[in-house]
Amino acid sequence: MSLRFEIHNTHGNLRRGTLHLPHGSVQTPVFMPVGTAASVKAVPQDTLETLGDDGRGAEIILANTYHLYLRPGHDLIRRAGGVHKFMSWPRPMLTDSGGFQVFSLAALRKITPDGVEFRSHLDGSKHFFSPEHSIDVQIALGADIIMAFDECTEHPATYERTRDSMGLTHAWALRSLEHFHANAHNVPWFAELGSQRQNLYGIVQGGMYKDLRAESAARLTEMRDANGNGFDGYAIGGLAVGEPREVTREIIAHTLELLPKDKPRYVMGVGYPDEIVEYAKMGVDQMDCVLPTRAARHALMFTSEGRLNIRGKKFAEDHGPADPTCNCTTCRRYSRAYLRHLFHTGEPLAATLASVHNLHFYLETMRHLRDGSL
Amino acid sequence: MSLRFEIHNTHGNLRRGTLHLPHGSVQTPVFMPVGTAASVKAVPQDTLETLGDDGRGAEIILANTYHLYLRPGHDLIRRAGGVHKFMSWPRPMLTDSGGFQVFSLAALRKITPDGVEFRSHLDGSKHFFSPEHSIDVQIALGADIIMAFDECTEHPATYERTRDSMGLTHAWALRSLEHFHANAHNVPWFAELGSQRQNLYGIVQGGMYKDLRAESAARLTEMRDANGNGFDGYAIGGLAVGEPREVTREIIAHTLELLPKDKPRYVMGVGYPDEIVEYAKMGVDQMDCVLPTRAARHALMFTSEGRLNIRGKKFAEDHGPADPTCNCTTCRRYSRAYLRHLFHTGEPLAATLASVHNLHFYLETMRHLRDGSL
Numbered sequence: 103m104s105l106r107f108e109i110h111n112t113h114g115n116l117r118r119g120t121l122h123l124p125h126g127s128v129q130t131p132v133f134m135p136v137g138t139a140a141s142v143k144a145v146p147q148d149t150l151e152t153l154g155d156d157g158r159g160a161e162i163i164l165a166n167t168y169h170l171y172l173r174p175g176h177d178l179i180r181r182a183g184g185v186h187k188f189m190s191w192p193r194p195m196l197t198d199s200g201g202f203q204v205f206s207l208a209a210l211r212k213i214t215p216d217g218v219e220f221r222s223h224l225d226g227s228k229h230f231f232s233p234e235h236s237i238d239v240q241i242a243l244g245a246d247i248i249m250a251f252d253e254c255t256e257h258p259a260t261y262e263r264t265r266d267s268m269g270l271t272h273a274w275a276l277r278s279l280e281h282f283h284a285n286a287h288n289v290p291w292f293a294e295l296g297s298q299r300q301n302l303y304g305i306v307q308g309g310m311y312k313d314l315r316a317e318s319a320a321r322l323t324e325m326r327d328a329n330g331n332g333f334d335g336y337a338i339g340g341l342a343v344g345e346p347r348e349v350t351r352e353i354i355a356h357t358l359e360l361l362p363k364d365k366p367r368y369v370m371g372v373g374y375p376d377e378i379v380e381y382a383k384m385g386v387d388q389m390d391c392v393l394p395t396r397a398a399r400h401a402l403m404f405t406s407e408g409r410l411n412i413r414g415k416k417f418a419e420d421h422g423p424a425d426p427t428c429n430c431t432t433c434r435r436y437s438r439a440y441l442r443h444l445f446h447t448g449e450p451l452a453a454t455l456a457s458v459h460n461l462h463f464y465l466e467t468m469r470h471l472r473d474g475s476l
Numbered sequence: 477m478s479l480r481f482e483i484h485n486t487h488g489n490l491r492r493g494t495l496h497l498p499h500g501s502v503q504t505p506v507f508m509p510v511g512t513a514a515s516v517k518a519v520p521q522d523t524l525e526t527l528g529d530d531g532r533g534a535e536i537i538l539a540n541t542y543h544l545y546l547r548p549g550h551d552l553i554r555r556a557g558g559v560h561k562f563m564s565w566p567r568p569m570l571t572d573s574g575g576f577q578v579f580s581l582a583a584l585r586k587i588t589p590d591g592v593e594f595r596s597h598l599d600g601s602k603h604f605f606s607p608e609h610s611i612d613v614q615i616a617l618g619a620d621i622i623m624a625f626d627e628c629t630e631h632p633a634t635y636e637r638t639r640d641s642m643g644l645t646h647a648w649a650l651r652s653l654e655h656f657h658a659n660a661h662n663v664p665w666f667a668e669l670g671s672q673r674q675n676l677y678g679i680v681q682g683g684m685y686k687d688l689r690a691e692s693a694a695r696l697t698e699m700r701d702a703n704g705n706g707f708d709g710y711a712i713g714g715l716a717v718g719e720p721r722e723v724t725r726e727i728i729a730h731t732l733e734l735l736p737k738d739k740p741r742y743v744m745g746v747g748y749p750d751e752i753v754e755y756a757k758m759g760v761d762q763m764d765c766v767l768p769t770r771a772a773r774h775a776l777m778f779t780s781e782g783r784l785n786i787r788g789k790k791f792a793e794d795h796g797p798a799d800p801t802c803n804c805t806t807c808r809r810y811s812r813a814y815l816r817h818l819f820h821t822g823e824p825l826a827a828t829l830a831s832v833h834n835l836h837f838y839l840e841t842m843r844h845l846r847d848g849s850l
Binding site: 139140141143144145146147148169173174178181182187188189190418419421431435436437439440442443444446447449450451453454455 | 517518824
């Protein structure tokens with residue numbers, strides 16, 4: 103039973119589709135809010151479920167394997183019935199492999215062909231992630247979509263370094279694929295959801311080198327386990343790591359051409375509102391980013407009039423909404439002056455109200471892309 | 477036009493009533509959540525409006541004059557149309573006089589018969605509050621109920637010190653009363669709400685000395701301005717300042733006997749759930765306290781089974797709700813294990829979910845008191 107991904111129609115390269123996942127369906131192209139430690143920061147789940155002008159809310163959110171592995175631990179979450187039940191989020195979810203956080207947050211990493219030894223950024227305790235272990239953790243968490251364990255190549259990196267890193271990613275991808283299909287029945291909700299399984303995506307690497315990207319795309323799309331199972335979708339990884347934006351766009355465009363048309367394509371960790379519009383129009387189906395919530399906590403609001411730093415003095419007596427065209431619960435009720443005041447006084451409500459607006463703005467952007475009005 | 481306070485019936489000393497205020501009516505006895513800087517910390521206004529099993533929410537909240545005077549400033553709030561409009565809270569509000577915070581938070585206080593000079597706890601800037609200035613600030617903020625400027629006598633204090641402090645409070649009470657009635661038409665919503673005015677409460681002091689409390693109650697209930705206006709209600713101040721709880725109860729019981737039966741009685745800054753039950757049953761109509769929200773931010777939850785420190789290890793895999801008998805949005809959706817995880821990982825959602833529960837618990841406690849089921 104492989105992932106059912108319907109493509110309803112296309113506008114240029116933009117693909118309008120539906121992902122059918124064990125916990126529900128997702129309209130694509132989709133932006134997935136990030137709930138790092140099983141919480142989209144400062145936003146209650148019932149609020150997430152009702153965001154957007156149509157009140158349909160976020161259809162899928164992301165959680166981070168590295169964070170949940172450290173706290174509260176994947177075994178605890180397995181015993182709770184999986185991350186959906188643990189955090190009371192009945193809709194689809196995606197987890198990353200933990201690789202990105204191991205490489206960006208953890209200390210004293212030691213990479214071997216077998217996996218990565220690292221120390222927790224929280225308490226210095228020693229841990230080891232192999233492709234098999236990442237998959238086991240992700241099966242215990244039980245997200246609808248999980249990711250192969252990869253090495254996110256740093257930027258800049260030489261051609262040789264990038265090629266070697268990509269080789270490691272490919273070896274780990276195959277081990278991820280094999281281990282996943284051998285253990286897919288261990289997901290906590292396997293019986294409850296009629297023997298449905300999770301979906302595993304492969305991650306294309308290859309840095310900023312087009313020939314390596316081509317090689318990676320070819321290798322991953324051909325990759326099969328011993329029973330002939332391939333990946334359910336493909337992510338383009340190793341982007342938004344400091345390269346110029348035109349390079350990001352060029353690598354995405356180049357890689358999309360080489361991926362199968364009938365599988366979902368996911369660009370990880372992007373981006374600003376204009377970027378998600380651009381990439382969706384290029385044919386990307388899924389994106390995620392901490393930006394809408396992280397920016398919100400720093401008083402940066404995305405609006406139809408551009409970015410506002412709502413702490414600005416000019417908003418002190420501005421009694422209009424953050425975004426005059428926005429229908430979110432923040433803009434319908436609160437003024438720029440009040441939001442500024444909340445940030446200035448350090449009130450926790452500030453992060454909630456600004457996050458609600460920014461997420462609403464992102465979800466509306468995607469909805470307009472899907473209905474062809476953007 | 478003085479405050480309309482209907483007393484519907486009594487059960488023992490408990491009084492079941494309705495306060496009719498410019499921004500709506502309030503069922504008493506009532507617990508008023510504290511919104512220090514025009515935000516009940518971590519709880520959105522729409523959530524406040526729908527708390528409780530009946531979904532009626534908080535009917536009145538409190539804001540602190542000292543905090544709003546410093547940030548964003550009362551003149552700014554006046555220009556916004558008052559604190560209701562500024563924070564988008566259309567229901568009744570109460571502000572304190574600023575006196576308590578000046579005495580507890582500000583530095584380098586210099587008290588003279590005229591008022592108090594102090595330095596801001598935020599930036600050290602110098603300020604002066606007289607009774608007239610406190611009333612002007614509270615008129616600019618525009619809460620439905622405002623408080624006379626008083627000196628909250630420290631505890632312990634000698635009889636002489638308490639008597640002198642009480643004398644100052646009485647002099648300031650008369651100046652507050654006179655200044656309020658001379659300027660009541662300056663409230664930002666005066667025209668909009670059909671020339672209704674705010675309501676001014678006097679504050680009984682006298683420390684832990686019953687004869688001084690009697691003297692203070694008598695003096696304040698007799699007090700009239702030049703046009704014969706008295707106070708609209710009476711607060712019992714200077715309690716919950718470190719004295720033993722039986723002393724608090726004794727002073728409240730003693731003072732309540734001496735206050736007019738037809739006016740609302742307000743005990744400031746209390747308390748734990750069992751205290752608010754006890755005082756309401758003694759005949760107190762209004763109470764306020766930061767406890768439900770402050771405790772929530774420290775993972776302390778009030779439940780039908782007593783107080784829980786939800787960070788406790790024993791809750792790590794407890795998948796039941798914080799309070800099995802509670803219908804709040806937190807208990808209906810989230811487990812103790814998830815709440816514990818949110819506190820352990822420092823997620824901002826922790827404070828919101830625990831605050832919602834604690835406020836719901838307090839409001840339900842008051843509702844049960846009002847319907848005679850407690």
